[in-house]
Amino acid sequence: MKENVELVFEICVVIPKREAILKGDEDFDCGNVFAKELKNAGLVVDRVIGNSDEFFKVAAPLETLGRAAAELRIMKRTHIGMDLQFDMVEVDAFVKQPDGSLFSWYERFQCYCHLMHGIVNNSKSSRILKFNRREIRWEVGEHLLPKLESEIIIKQIFPLHDDKIRKKLLKTWALQWWDFTTQPVDEIYAYYGSKIAIYFAFLGMYTQWLLFPAVVGLIVYFIDYGSANLVVLPAFFIAVILWAIMFSQFWKRKNAALLARWPITYGNAVDEEYKVVGMKGNAQPRQNPMDLIKLLEADRVKGKKVFTKYEWFNHLLRIRNDALIIISIICLQLPFELAYAHLYEVLNKDIIKFGLTAIYLATIQYITKLGGKVSVKLIMFEHNENPETRADSLVYKVFGLYFMQTYIGIFYHALLHRNFGTLRKVLIQRLLISEVVQNLIETSLPYINYNYKKYAVRQNKEKEEKGSSGTFQFTSRVEKEFLKASYTASTGEELEDGLFDDFLELALQFGMILMFACAFPPAFAMSALNNIMEIRTDALKLLAMMKRPVPRASATVGAWLNIFQFLILMSICTNCALLAWLFDEEGKWKIEPGLVVILIMEHALLLIKFGFSRLVPAEPAWVRAARAKNSSQARDMYTKRLLRTISGGEKTRELKKIE
Structure with a gap:
């Protein structure tokens, strides 16, 4: 099992910098014992002393990864297309990754978790470990890593960037401006894993497809067609709805093609048992399905009853949690949003509107953050199969909060007041100001946070070394990386990473430009320009401003595709309502030929939406x-x-x- 691969340190363990170790205590020191146990597990360790912490950089030879993969029974794609458990002896039977490596980043990460968490005290008696004059008892059969974490000796464990690959991706991806939407998706998959690669593939395709409605929208908006405007706008509406339907279906085809190109095995997408970095494994009060299977084999009648009870209990639990979120949105958030929209409409002075908006934004941030935390708490008691299904459950719940926050004010201006002037101002404000501000925050906050942490370390170091000469500097790259922000979601790190906020931003943008397409056609051009920048800023954020994210097993956009489909349905209804008011200026709702055509058009588009999946297969031939x-x-x-x-x-x- 030989492979000419340069050994790369991919995991870092951080412990506080220790005081001078007393003579004779070297064999009992926590850092020395931990490093020795890592080496005994077959890992390669490089210890780096930083200004305030010590860093254990960990790498794994291919033989060590292969042994861990076999112990984990990782399923891998073979050359005949079957997914079989990995076997070191038959290594040539398994398909390699697009970059030529045997294991994907997600598989390697699983192996690192298994090896580090597999360190236990196999001696016949407990061992005494020492750390800064403290004594820690390591009991027989006890795992070392959780023990050191509970004693706050291990501060953090995080994936390390590969500087060689990172610099290459900076050049060919983040700083590559010649082709606006083309990205090295295979290299992103090899370095970040399937979930992040799928996000950027989706963002790239979405941006490419936006160019068509962007051009058409500008033509429709800036050319005066006179009386033909009543025909041009419905035609534009039909075109963009058909565009959205085709985009969602052709994305399914591209997603299927990517999964076929990458040797991804769904058998690996199991519930992680490790709390290593970022994405924390959460213990849930749920019954092990394997126990139910054993019961079914032992007593078929009793087993069926238990399985049925388990199934329906899970469904009712999800329904209860969803109902709680929906009722909270209707009873708490909806009145608040309507009150803000009404006050914004009736107030005359711009300075008062500005102050009202500032209060609204501060309040709504608190409400959505609170709603996200409540959703996480509810999901902890759901019986979901794995972290990805729990993450999807969170997406549905929290998106409801953001949907109400983002669109209810726009619906108020569009549906109740029919004030198209105010509606266009709100859309321009949301599309220009909000997205620009969001991009600035995404890129500036990690940078500010990183520099603040560097400043804090510098100040502490200068206090410790009063009277020492010389300028302070960070000598190790790993310490700089440790100070960078983690790629976490605004709802917390329990169930989702930063992809939640990136997908949320796309979904809200998609709904805004599509649901009010007839009111402001240039919105598509604004979004296309924003997304071209978004590709680069997101890439730069991941490569230069944040720690390397923890890989996730899922290889689809998950719940977000269903949300995009829901927004398409909503856009058919909202745009038909906007067109109806153009034909019914007096508001008498007379069934005239124009309104009849709009109603027929709405039903036809709904039929096309549901029938198009039959015309375009979700998978390429x-x-x-x-x-x-x-x-x-x-x-x-x-x-x-x-x-x-x-x-x-x-x-x-x-x-x-x-x-």
């Missing part, structure tokens, strides 16, 4: 053909092996009879 070929090969192989087993068994029985 070559993906289906490759899967069918792999399934046929696997079936033939198992059939031949089974026939040999049966034939061999019959011959053995015949020989026994003759004897």
